[in-house]
Amino acid sequence: MIGGLFIYNHKGEVLISRVYRDDIGRNAVDAFRVNVIHARQQVRSPVTNIARTSFFHVKRSNIWLAAVTKQNVNAAMVFEFLYKMCDVMTAYFGKISEENIKNNFVLIYELLDEILDFGYPQNSETGALKTFITQQGIKSQHHTKEEQSQITSQVTGQIGWRREGIKYRRNELFLDVLESVNLLMSPQGQVLSAHVSGRVVMKSYLSGMPECKFGMNDKIVIDKQGKGGTADDAGKSELGGSGKQSIAIDDCTFHQCVRLSKFDSERSISFIPPDGEYELMRYRTTKDIILPFRVIPLVREVGRTKLEVKVVIKSNFKPSLLAQKIEVRIPTPLNTSGVQVICMKGKAKYKASENAIVWKIKRMAGMKESQISAEIELLPTNDKKKWARPPISMNFEVPFAPSGLKVRYLKVFEPKLNYSDHDVIKWVRYIGRSGIYETRC
């Protein structure tokens, strides 16, 4: 198990040091600093073995978090734990920075004592932790007996992510379908790989212990209904979405509140949600993806000192929809001396420090086309190595889900309190963003 946990600033000064196991000594703190943070070469692996001691590290801005062990631990678990710890810290005091860590070091030690025992991760749900790790020591002394047992049963219980007795005057929930669409296209316009990785983020403000059921246009479910038609899908496409067609989901993973065995057997997504914002599910699709933009590059080398670049982008969605925050990044060689650009729409600039021409367009409707041309002057070099021609990348945001996913319903049942599914106000929003959206040139 995890033997110790250290947090360093960018200089390698230790900010937090908590040792859980006897086999980890103080010298481990220095070993990581010398061999990883101050290493001459860039570290080639997130796991480093130094003198039979293994170090796992992740970096958040310029803060290093390192977990140390001498045993054959579950490596995936250690990283997941480090991520979780970052989440918990962010939930308590915001951005993970040197200043924030120093300001909250007592709190961090208290958290570390709670979420890691003898190197074994314990309940690390912020919702639960915030009920008893409050940084107001005196107050927690005055919990009543009922409150205390409520805390402990929540921390250790089946529904460790939600406490009882939550009340809202207005029961409301927000669903965000957030997708990032990834593309790698050849210069000839052939799709080399494309996939959507999506997340359904839910903000729930619901009273009591609501039992929820989430439905989407998952091909497997729709096909099943087409054949037999199950009773509990009476309220089809209740939350809008013309959703006739269904989509094939390659794989999905769920927040721990979702009953996985039920999903496995019936493919239904049922759960008692945490209070507030959390990620309900993640999914991945590769079939029939709507690629919102197509990039057509044309690069011509004119002699040894000049490049001509022309890039056309075409938007490929309903004309009534607007894409936003469009940015096209055209890499330029290292020996670029000057660039002239002409673009039809938006603004384009050569950024020498980034070795790229950055072309920005605020808004663009569907089924439109725009173009940029640039002349790049090159300094003659005797560098034998050819320019690697990195791909042209693109960023954008569109108000639909490129995977075609539609929310069909989200039903809420709270048998003990007197509100029904109809009383809950529900909001759904779709946002498609570019992930790694690249076209080779």
Added chain:
Amino acid sequence: MTDSKYFTTNKKGEIFELKAELNNEKKEKRKEAVKKVIAAMTVGKDVSSLFPDVVNCMQTDNLELKKLVYLYLMNYAKSQPDMAIMAVNSFVKDCEDPNPLIRALAVRTMGCIRVDKITEYLCEPLRKCLKDEDPYVRKTAAVCVAKLHDINAQMVEDQGFLDSLRDLIADSNPMVVANAVAALSEISESHPNSNLLDLNPQNINKLLTALNECTEWGQIFILDCLSNYNPKDEREAQSICERVTPRLSHANSAVVLSAVKVLMKFLELLPKDSDYYGTLLKKLSPPLVTLLSGEPEVQYVALRNINLIVQKRPEILKQEIKVFFVKYNDPIYVKLEKLDIMIRLASQANIAQVLAELKEYATEVDVDFVRKAVRAIGRCAIKVEQSAERCVSTLLDLIQTKVNYVVQEAIVVIRDIFRKYPNKYESIIATLCENLDSLDEPDARAAMIWIVGEYAERIDNADELLESFLEGFHDESTQVQLTLLTAIVKLFLKKPSETQELVQQVLSLATQDSDNPDLRDRGYIYWRLLSTDPVTAKEVVLSEKPLISEETDLIEPTLLDELICHIGSLASVYHKPPNAFVEGSHGIHQHSADQFAIMKQYFSVLQVWLPATKAKGLEIAGTFSRRQGHMYMDMTFINKALQHMTDFAIQFNKNSFGVIPTTPLPIHTPLMPNQSIDISLPLSTIGPVMKMDPLNNLQVAVKNIIDVFYFSCLIPLNIFFVEDGKMERQVFLVTWKDIPNENELQYQIKECHLNADTVSGKLQNNNIFTIAKRNVEGQDMLYQSLKLTNGIWILAELRIQPGNPNYTVTNPFFSTDIVFAAHIARSE
């Protein structure tokens, strides 16, 4: 409120000041002071001299302050054992506190204070906490047992804490169960043979129930523990798999990988031809792909594991090569791992795409990555014959870039391509020779020299080229020296007239001027060969070389099996067994290494039927079994030769029971050197019959691309016992009486310590049915029947005297007596 100010006090009289502050009358001041102490401790200052003053602050209502003091105690108690005793009272008192959070805090901290005197006082509070009404306290106490065991194992056993811990596996609270499992798993690592966890079907069921309810971390503890369990049969294995598969959709990648581990291990137990086996294989692929959309560190862990999984079961991810294509922004450690997997998955079906990608990578910036990409192109050429030509032309393009390390890497792989496809691509030698001067790495120089020597007859100025290397002979690495020596000898054998001087020069350099024994020895061998018998020399030096293998860098199969048992763990990341990097690694690791072997032998022990020495490197070990009413020949084919094997086929000679295979041999992919494949060949008894001696003898012929091999083996008769071999009681009686006495045989089975019911149960598992049971004069009499596939019935009477380990069998029928006896002995 900002606490960062505590980090900035580092004046000289600090300790003294702190001491004063710790003894301040005001609570708030004291708290401030303790915070300063902790901050100093964090940055590595020695503040142990403040021990008594800090401990004085322990008696407080302020939980925050209390926690800070505890933190200090955990750090320094060891260096101040005598003073640590001062804290005991406070702990013991806190363990009785009405607030469960405080009780748990006390027991948690006490376990972290590694001072013998304190541990003595810990026992009583711990015992109470293990039975506490509050689950939060119990789950903390469970971990505390593991802590105590780490300090004083004997005490934990003497005090009966292990039993208490085992009781917690049945606890109503899932988190208590999970922590108890974690603690027991850790403790059992230091007692490899104790069976501490006592994994029986009831406990497994409890764990599987808790799996659905506990936290993500608890699920990991439970899954990791489950993976050490050996199900008693394939049914149990399947039912566990069914309850584990939902975990593949968990958001936590560690839960997913641990579930994959359980499934990969239990797959071994499932019959390969069952529907469920196929379904399960299909279910494994999407979650593994999903792991690659996680954060880069988790991707790295996942890729290292996928690398193992692809070697063990290539079918799982063979359709998914695209997800391993490298992204421009991937961290370098992800890129290198993806590349590795791409090569493993490359096949004729996807080679065009793979090559296009590799070509793209070869122009990237990172030197290691580019080198690996070039090497990958070469490996594709060797692996997929149809692509060889395209690979070679890609490599030539890359050589034209003149990027030094690309050229060198390309030349190294081209040498391998030449060896794999002799006399095919020699036309490019001229291009290669152009780059001779730019080669400065030993690998590349050696490769080039080898090529020149091997094709000396086609290179006009081969002698000049090789001579140019001779000048700095003693500065070259051994590898280059050896290759150069051989190359010049080859050249001499091919063009003796012009190169006599050259060969003499190199031989004298190697034998007289070198200190390297390998080089000298090789030099002398060549010298003597050449001077005594040039014809033999030619035969030896220019002999045909064995083909090179298509797969390289494969992990050795036993290590691979062991690593599969460690999926998700550090061992799977390092690709090393735990004892290679864990100090004083306990027996359990070795133990888990054997698990695969044990699981494979589950149904019966494999026998080597065809040793490698008799079959040009092919070894076949096998056994026969009967599963769900069908007969199978389970075999392991191992290629111990240096070349790959394809075109396998099998045939049986006519035999007593008409046994024939119902399908062709299911080996569809070539068997690589050092690779093994497990297959299960379904059999039927509808073939031609010929009486063999002994009756159950089977003669088998196996063919592969190399030759045809023959072996014979004995089929255990019990696989012919059919499921409907239970004779009607009446029929049995009549038949028994009808058999004339002279047809009756009687013999004894010795040393069989089983009672009548167990024997009857065991026999029934093998389709020998008990028709009736009698007790005559204190002896148990069992009347049994069985039916063979050819419809012959066999009846038997089994007499068992309690206390006498020898059984008497009266067998009134047929001559299969020996078989029957042998069978009873085996089913023991």
